[in-house]
Structure formats: structure tokens, C-alpha cells
């Protein structure tokens with residue numbers, strides 16, 4: 584099925600269940616799932632209920648849309664996303680972003696767990712995304728362009744919206760949440776990086792590395808959405824020679840940082856109501 588038809592079909596199926604129009608689309612990364620409890624829920628749609636919708640295979644990743652309000656702001660939350668390493672095509676990986684755009688979302692708020700590359704980062708830090716390197720994964724925009732979504736050759740000049748970044752910084756400041764900043768690099772995963780790769784990514788100017796987010800940001804910019812993103816630095820990329828990196832360690836730090844992360848995200852979204 585063509586990409587546009589697939590998106591339209593998913594939108595139609597969701598519209599049979601709810602006429603909710605979100606302003607903000609929020610994608611929750613590892614450990615942030617509990618944020619969905621903060622929302623005044625109006626409707627939940629399980630990804631399984633949507634024929635053709637990609638469903639995550641990673642344990643601990645739930646898969647559902649939650650529609651509702653954070654403060655006065657109408658949001659759609661994705662509790663669980665699919666990753667390229669699961670074997671989906673890039674167009675399936677970004678399909679949820681396109682669906683949320685078609686449901687009315689104007690802003691995409693991305694969150695993830697990432698490995699720190701820069702020495703200014705340490706596990707447990709939150710990092711505001713200022714730019715990204717997506718050269719190591721295929722572009723989600725490959726294939727026939729859908730002109731009503733966006734241009735064939737979209738600019739990626741300013742992927743992470745300047746005004747949203749300012750808002751997130753000011754929320755962090757007023758709640759005394761330490762917020763670092765940097766450039767995020769996406770790999771395909773599922774493997775973590777070798778020391779030589781971490782060194783290469785550092786030389787390329789990346790501050791953190793993860794397995795999601797950049798392609799979603801690119802797709803959203805193509806469709807004219809405003810985008811912002813925050814990483815939870817769960818570990819130093821590549822781990823250390825003494826202690827190999829594990830998914831368990833990543834999950835534990837993500838869980839521990841979750842309350843602050845949640846505060847920063849929800850307080851920012853509350854400000855986006857008008």
C-alpha cells in the first residue's frame with residue numbers, strides 16, 4: 584500500500600473512535616511511560632486496534648495512543664514507538680508522526696533515552712536537542728513525495744524550534760531542573776556503539792547517541808510541524824571497559840530520572856495551550 588493510503592487508512596480508523604483534535608503530539612521514550620498517567624484521558628486507542636499500524640516488539644514498550652489534556656493543552660501521547668532495528672521500513676517508523684499530524688497536531692514533542700558522548704554529560708542528565716545528525720540512518724522521506732504533506736527537498740535548517748527551545752529552558756530554570764543541550768545522533772541500533780564509533784561520533788560533533796527521534800523529527804519538519812526534543816542520558820555511550828552496557832542499566836537510569844523529566848515535559852506542554 585502506498586504510504587499516503589496507509590496513513591489515510593490509519594487516520595480513518597482512529598476517526599471512527601474519536602474526533603479529538605490534538606495540538607501537541609508527544610512521543611514517550613524508554614522509562615517515560617508513566618508520564619501518560621498525568622493526562623486527563625479522553626480516549627485510548629491501542630495500536631493493535633489500527634489495521635496496518637506498526638506495533639513495537641520490544642518488551643516493556645507499551646503501544647497505544649492516549650488522547651486527552653495536559654493542563655488546557657489537547658495532546659496525543661504515543662506510549663511506545665517502533666524502532667528501525669525491529670525490522671520496519673523507515674516509512675513505517677515515521678507513520679505514527681504522519682498520522683498524528685493528520686489528526687491535527689501542530690507540535691511534535693520528542694523524548695528518548697540516549698547514550699552520552701560529550702564529557703559535559705553524565706548519566707541522569709536531561710539534554711535539550713539543538714540539532715541532529717541523521718546521516719547514519721536512511722531518510723524517512725525517500726520515495727515518492729506527497730506534495731500535500733511537504734516539499735520534495737525540505738530544508739533542515741532549524742529542526743528544533745527556537746521558540747520551543749526557549750520555553751523548555753525557561754521551564755527548566757523556574758523548576759530548578761538542570762538541563763544540558765546538545766546534538767543528537769541517530770544510529771540504526773539495536774547494538775550499542777563500539778569505542779571507535781563513539782570516538783568517531785564525538786569527532787563529528789555529536790553529544791549523544793540513540794536509536795530513534797531524528798527520523799521522526801525530520802518527517803515532522805517535512806510536514807511543517809514545530810519540533811522539540813529532550814534526551815534522558817542513561818549511560819555514557821559505549822559503557823566502560825570494566826562494565827559492559829546493558830539494557831537493564833539504561834532502563835534503571837531512565838526510571839530514576841523519570842520524575843524530573845515528566846515535570847519538564849508536562850509543565851512545558853501546559854504552556855502550549857494557545
Ligand code: HPA
Pocket residue numbers: 696697698699775776792793794817818819820821828833
Ligand atoms: N547508545 C545508543 N542508544 C542508546 C544508548 C546508547 O548508549 N543508551 C540509550 N539508548
